Amino acid sequence: xxxxxSDADLIALLNYTSTQINRYxxxxxxxxxxxxxxxxxxxxxxxxxxxxPCMWFFLSSSIAFLISFIAGIPSRxxxxxxxxxxxxxxxxxxxxIFVALNSMTVAFWLIMLATVDRWLSSSMNNNRRRMSxxxxxxxxxxxxxxxxxxxxxxxxxxxxxxxxxxxxxxxSKTVICGxxxxxxxxxxxxxxxxxxxxxxxxxxxxxxxxxxARIQPAPIAIxxxxxxxxxxxxxxxxYRQRKMNRHLLIMLSIQVLILLVxxxxxxxxxxxxxxxxxxxxxxxxxxxxxxxVTLFFLFLFIAAGMPFYINTLAGGxxxxxxxxxxxxxxxxxxxxxxx
Numbered sequence: 001x002x003x004x005x006s007d008a009d010l011i012a013l014l015n016y017t018s019t020q021i022n023r024y025x026x027x028x029x030x031x032x033x034x035x036x037x038x039x040x041x042x043x044x045x046x047x048x049x050x051x052x053p054c055m056w057f058f059l060s061s062s063i064a065f066l067i068s069f070i071a072g073i074p075s076r077x078x079x080x081x082x083x084x085x086x087x088x089x090x091x092x093x094x095x096x097i098f099v100a101l102n103s104m105t106v107a108f109w110l111i112m113l114a115t116v117d118r119w120l121s122s123s124m125n126n127n128r129r130r131m132s133x134x135x136x137x138x139x140x141x142x143x144x145x146x147x148x149x150x151x152x153x154x155x156x157x158x159x160x161x162x163x164x165x166x167x168x169x170x171x172s173k174t175v176i177c178g179x180x181x182x183x184x185x186x187x188x189x190x191x192x193x194x195x196x197x198x199x200x201x202x203x204x205x206x207x208x209x210x211x212x213a214r215i216q217p218a219p220i221a222i223x224x225x226x227x228x229x230x231x232x233x234x235x236x237x238x239y240r241q242r243k244m245n246r247h248l249l250i251m252l253s254i255q256v257l258i259l260l261v262x263x264x265x266x267x268x269x270x271x272x273x274x275x276x277x278x279x280x281x282x283x284x285x286x287x288x289x290x291x292x293v294t295l296f297f298l299f300l301f302i303a304a305g306m307p308f309y310i311n312t313l314a315g316g317x318x319x320x321x322x323x324x325x326x327x328x329x330x331x332x333x334x335x336x337x338x339x
Contacts, residue, residue, distance in 0.1 A: 007284045014287045018294050023080040029298050030073040033305030037066040040308035043323050053137035054121070057114035058307065060141055064107035065304045072100035073301060076294075079168070086161065086170045093161040093170035101181075102152040104304065105189040109144045111255065111307075112193040113137070115200040122207040151188055155181055165286075178274035186267035190259075197256045250314045255307065262303035266296035 044050055044059035075096060078084040086092040120132040158177030161170050172178035273289055281289075311319045 007282075011284055011287045014291045018291045019080050021291075021294055021298065022076045024077075026073055026076040026298055029301050029305065030069060030077070033069040033073070033301055034066065036305045036308035037062045037069065039323075040311065041066065043308075043311075043319065043326055046322050046326065049319075049322055051134060053132050053134050054114050054117045056134055056137050057110050057117060057141070058311070061107040061110035061114070062307060064103045064110060065307070068100050068103040068107065068304060069301060071096050071103065075170075076298075087168065088161050090161050094156045094159050097155050097159045097170065098152055101155060101185060101189070102148050104300075105148045105152065105185075106145055107304065108189055108193040108259070109148065110141060111259075112196050112200075113140055113144070115197045115204070119200045119203050119207065122204055122211065124207065124210050151184055154184075172274065175274060175278055179271070182267070182270045182274050186271060190263050190267050194256060194260055194263075197259075201253070201256065251310060254310050254314055258306050258310070259303050262299045266293075266300045269293050269296045 040062040041059060044055050044062065049055040050059055075084045075086050079087060086096045117132050117137060120128045123129055154177070158172045158174070158181055159170060160173040163169050163171050163173065166172075172181050269289075269292055273293055312323065
């Protein structure tokens with residue numbers, strides 16, 4: 001009897017915790033992601049930045065992340081007040097899942113393509129460097145959107161509203177559908193782009209090493225004044241290039257690490273929950289699993305909201321200068337409006 005009472009108390013506590021996480025933590029993450037991706041879009045939309053293929057990928061990924069936030073997060077905190085229509089409306093349930101997962105997949109692959117673009121632009125091969133163009137970036141983004149939409153079209157058939165014994169009422173209707181959806185999400189949204197980001201990151205590092213070895217100046221016997229002038233001409237651009245490459249690698253490393261840490265647990269927990277959905281479980285075990293899935297789901301969106309803050313801290317002079325320029329223009333408009 002005491003064990004039963006203890007389990008009941010624990011279940012009530014976990015349900016209360018899940019409700020509070022969905023109600024307040026989800027609202028915080030929603031605002032965190034909307035503000036971060038919104039600022040990223042405004043900064044990267046400036047002409048000097050959006051004309052760069054790599055920056056264009058970051059701009060497009062921020063738009064995709066923003067769409068994913070709008071489609072994925074509000075249902076979490078609305079459900080705590082019984083106001084989530086996607087739990088009861090079939091069309092909204094299917095449409096929300098498709099848009100949320102599809103836009104998340106597109107965003108991850110666009111970041112991966114940004115890594116590919118960095119590898120092309122840092123290559124010693126002229127033909128590869130010429131492939132790093134805005135036109136090629138836009139074409140590859142269109143291909144990603146089409147392939148991702150085809151991949152996630154099965155969610156329109158697999159997800160239904162008003163389900164029971166599932167983490168949320170809008171969920172996959174069968175175990176097979178759930179396994180297919182979760183495997184697609186795990187493999188094609190998370191693992192594949194992260195693995196390719198890591199591989200191309202190593203290739204970027206190799207390109208940078210080759211570039212450094214190639215641009216080392218040969219020793220020349222000249223007078224002291226000429227040596228000082230020559231040193232200034234050679235080392236200053238080289239120093240700026242090394243500094244920019246260092247910021248590039250820092251941004252890449254932080255983004256890949258954050259995506260890996262915050263997204264992989266959710267994918268694993270989803271697969272486990274789906275595979276074991278028809279296995280008899282105690283009420284306590286089911287409650288614990290639902291609470292974990294809820295928390296990991298929000299961790300996924302923490303990663304989706306981080307790019308702007310990463311760019312601000314590790315993006316170097318170019319990104320921060322564009323941000324300050326945008327802020328100054330905004331302040332001037334406000335002052336002119338009130339004057």
